[in-house]
Amino acid sequence: MTSLIAAQLINGVAIGMLYALTAFGLSIIKGLLNVPNFAHGAFFAVGAYVCYAADRAGMPFAVSLLLAFLVPAVLGVLVERLGVSRLMNSPYLYQLLFLFGTALVMEQLIIIIWGSVGLSMSPPAFLEGAFDLGFTYLPRYLVFNGCMAALTIMAVYLLIERTRIGSQIRAGIDKREMAQCLGIDVGRLITAGFGLGSGLAGLSGGLVLPLLGANATMGADMMAIAFVVLVIGGLGSIYGAIAAGILVGVIQSVSTVFVPAASTVLIYVAMIVTLTIRPQGLFGER
Amino acid sequence: MESLENPLRRALLKAGTAALGTSITGLSWAQSSGDALTMGVLSQNTGTFAYTGDLVLKGAKLAIEERGGSIQGRKINLIVRDDEGKPAVGVRRLTEAVASDKLKYFGGNFSSAVGLAELEVAKTEKVVQFAAGGSEDFTGSRCSPYTFQWSAHAYTALRATLEYVRQRMPDKKKIYTITADYVFGQSLLHYTQVAAKELGLELVGNDNHPSGERQYTQYFTKALSTRPDIICLLTSGADAVSAVRQFNSFGAKNVQLVGPWTLEVEQMRELSPAMRTGMILGLNYYHEIDSPVNKAFVQAYTKAYKAVPSYASAYGYDSFRTLLLAMDKAKSVEVDAVVKALEGMQYDSVFGPTTMDARTHQSIRPYYVIECKAPEAMKDESDFATIVATGTTPQPPELNECKRTA
Numbered sequence: 001m002t003s004l005i006a007a008q009l010i011n012g013v014a015i016g017m018l019y020a021l022t023a024f025g026l027s028i029i030k031g032l033l034n035v036p037n038f039a040h041g042a043f044f045a046v047g048a049y050v051c052y053a054a055d056r057a058g059m060p061f062a063v064s065l066l067l068a069f070l071v072p073a074v075l076g077v078l079v080e081r082l083g084v085s086r087l088m089n090s091p092y093l094y095q096l097l098f099l100f101g102t103a104l105v106m107e108q109l110i111i112i113i114w115g116s117v118g119l120s121m122s123p124p125a126f127l128e129g130a131f132d133l134g135f136t137y138l139p140r141y142l143v144f145n146g147c148m149a150a151l152t153i154m155a156v157y158l159l160i161e162r163t164r165i166g167s168q169i170r171a172g173i174d175k176r177e178m179a180q181c182l183g184i185d186v187g188r189l190i191t192a193g194f195g196l197g198s199g200l201a202g203l204s205g206g207l208v209l210p211l212l213g214a215n216a217t218m219g220a221d222m223m224a225i226a227f228v229v230l231v232i233g234g235l236g237s238i239y240g241a242i243a244a245g246i247l248v249g250v251i252q253s254v255s256t257v258f259v260p261a262a263s264t265v266l267i268y269v270a271m272i273v274t275l276t277i278r279p280q281g282l283f284g285e286r
Numbered sequence: 287m288e289s290l291e292n293p294l295r296r297a298l299l300k301a302g303t304a305a306l307g308t309s310i311t312g313l314s315w316a317q318s319s320g321d322a323l324t325m326g327v328l329s330q331n332t333g334t335f336a337y338t339g340d341l342v343l344k345g346a347k348l349a350i351e352e353r354g355g356s357i358q359g360r361k362i363n364l365i366v367r368d369d370e371g372k373p374a375v376g377v378r379r380l381t382e383a384v385a386s387d388k389l390k391y392f393g394g395n396f397s398s399a400v401g402l403a404e405l406e407v408a409k410t411e412k413v414v415q416f417a418a419g420g421s422e423d424f425t426g427s428r429c430s431p432y433t434f435q436w437s438a439h440a441y442t443a444l445r446a447t448l449e450y451v452r453q454r455m456p457d458k459k460k461i462y463t464i465t466a467d468y469v470f471g472q473s474l475l476h477y478t479q480v481a482a483k484e485l486g487l488e489l490v491g492n493d494n495h496p497s498g499e500r501q502y503t504q505y506f507t508k509a510l511s512t513r514p515d516i517i518c519l520l521t522s523g524a525d526a527v528s529a530v531r532q533f534n535s536f537g538a539k540n541v542q543l544v545g546p547w548t549l550e551v552e553q554m555r556e557l558s559p560a561m562r563t564g565m566i567l568g569l570n571y572y573h574e575i576d577s578p579v580n581k582a583f584v585q586a587y588t589k590a591y592k593a594v595p596s597y598a599s600a601y602g603y604d605s606f607r608t609l610l611l612a613m614d615k616a617k618s619v620e621v622d623a624v625v626k627a628l629e630g631m632q633y634d635s636v637f638g639p640t641t642m643d644a645r646t647h648q649s650i651r652p653y654y655v656i657e658c659k660a661p662e663a664m665k666d667e668s669d670f671a672t673i674v675a676t677g678t679t680p681q682p683p684e685l686n687e688c689k690r691t692a
Contacts (some may be wrong), residue, residue, distance in 0.1 A: 003511070004508060004511050007507050007508075007511060008504055008507060008508070011503050011504050011507045012504070014503075015501060015503060015504075116337070117552070117555050117556055118524070118527060118556035119556065120527075120531055120556060120557050120558040120561055121558065122534070122558055122560055122561065123535065128535075128537055129536075129537030130535070130536045130537050130538065135511055136507050136508075136510050136511040137506075137507070137510050137536050137537075137538060138507070139503065139532075139535040139536050139537070140535075140537075141535045142503055142535060210531070210535060211503070211531060211532050211535055212500055212528060212531065212532075213527065213528065213531050213556060213557075215524075215556075221498075221500050252501060252504065253503075253504040253507070256493065256504040256505060256507075256508055257508060260493035260494055260495060260505065260508075261467045261493075261494040261495065261496060262496075263495075263496075263504065264496050264499060264501075265496065
């Protein structure tokens with residue numbers, strides 16, 4: 001039993017890192033805009049499809065992943081510049097509706113371009129197979145996924161904490177008016193943050209492609225989990241999403257040992273419990 | 287102002303109602319329902335099994351077109367309703383169709399949960415249902431004078447698949463099952479237990495997963511820790527596709543993946559050939575079935591739709607074709623006469639010689655076991671697999687819970 005729980009813990013951390021990466025991008029955008037990005041799942045799906053298309057075009061896996069980040073990031077910049085920024089002074093609901101509509105348009109475009117039948121891609125040969133831990137197997141690709149997500153989060157952490165633009169992003173999230181008074185172009189920061197968050201969603205989509213495949217509605221499935229992670233981590237905390245992502249992955253994985261049929265519902269129970277005990281989330285501030 | 291607004295509102299309401307009507311009606315050979323016979327397809331155009339709605343309809347249309355759109359001198363009015371894969375919506379749509387369109391016969395449903403809910407309406411309203419879900423209840427505890435089952439019985443399916451596995455891999459005996467936690471999955475699990483016991487196979491564990499699950503590595507981590515010889519997926523649709531992809535990432539080549547009722551042609555397309563290579567699957571229908579009716583059907587379907595037919599389209603075609611054959615036999619389109627004709631009817635279907643059990647209304651037909659081909663062995667994109675076995679063992683009578691008498 002101990003070895004089984006250990007195996008599920010490792011598995012949970014690996015899938016939790018992916019949840020964390022997806023929710024991290026969502027958290028950055030939420031922090032900058034103060035609006036949940038309802039199109040985040042669609043950027044996730046675009047990332048998966050771009051990765052698939054690049055792979056089919058014969059590009060190396062690393063390049064496919066890079067494109068899975070860049071294309072949604074550029075799309076995110078366009079969506080922010082052409083739509084969200086123009087609605088900045090409109091009521092909150094207008095931005096929500098715009099983002100929701102954008103998600104629907106992107107889903108339909110995916111169907112028009114790639115069709116409604118789901119697509120699959122095998123991991124690169126050197127990532128196929130599993131590590132034999134003696135008591136169970138751990139897929140190499142899942143380990144790679146977890147490591148890639150961790151490295152990406154680390155890189156974004158360094159960008160935000162150790163660079164000038166990062167400090168401006170933090171200022172934009174924490175004290176927007178003050179940042180504007182100090183001459184920081186908050187509008188550009190928001191655009192950059194939106195692009196970064198969308199790119200992270202796309203990269204997540206590319207990373208999960210060999211595990212989940214690609215289909216037009218895959219974003220909606222991931223959005224539900226990303227929002228749970230965001231709420232558990234705390235809506236005002238960009239790093240809360242990381243801890244909460246891992247927590248959700250571990251809950252989902254370890255609960256399979258005891259109550260497999262309830263493994264998905266338990267993550268929603270965790271969200272309700274968090275909201276009841278600590279409404280601002282584990283790392284959020286009131 | 288008031289007098290101008292009301293006619294406008296009324297006109298808009300009329301236009302809206304007309305638009306709604308158009309959106310839920312597929313086609314009809316007789317626009318006026320005067321003396322036409324109304325038949326219907328109740329299936330999913332939205333939801334988890336959204337892909338099936340159009341396929342069932344395509345099959346049903348072919349069966350009716352073969353008859354020139356009429357039967358026993360009556361024009362056929364074919365209506366289509368989307369139940370969204372939800373039992374409550376299915377019941378509502380069926381009740382409305384019976385009341386407003388005078389529906390007498392319907393194909394419904396690809397989903398067991400929806401089909402079983404519709405079974406009760408069919409019984410109350412005395413209309414004929416041709417079902418296709420995997421639940422044994424259609425012809426078991428909830429058998430009804432008005433419901434007939436097109437799909438094979440879950441026992442036949444599990445027995446055929448596991449029997450082949452037993453013969454093909456005599457050394458592999460330990461099975462771990464991963465089961466969809468709803469009526470279909472539990473029915474398969476029950477008969478996996480029955481068939482495994484009969485065949486001397488050992489079940490070393492089972493996990494139920496919720497419908498719509500997309501993350502399966504935790505189930506496989508647990509399953510593989512028991513060192514099974516075989517993992518048996520008792521799930522279907524998009525859930526099964528995700529599960530196969532993630533099993534593939536484990537690279538556990540010494541563990542055989544078996545899907546007794548798991549992937550249809552539509553889902554096989556979603557997997558890369560390398561992912562499905564060597565998988566052993568049980569199928570209700572495969573386009574390479576060697577029977578005269580099937581060959582003609584495949585030819586007509588391929589010509590009409592530029593694709594090979596699948597389970598959903600074969601169900602649409604064969605169930606409607608069977609109903610029309612029963613009307614010929616009864617020389618009538620009246621429900622009671624057609625039900626009587628169907629009971630015990632022997633006919634040639636896409637499966638070859640087929641019998642409709644008079645008491646349970648279970649179609650006695652073969653179930654097919656296929657082995658998926660390696661990419662280099664495929665002749666074309668639709669050449670997914672080879673039929674390696676067929677099973678015809680019916681459910682043992684002592685296991686059947688139907689209380690009807692023949």
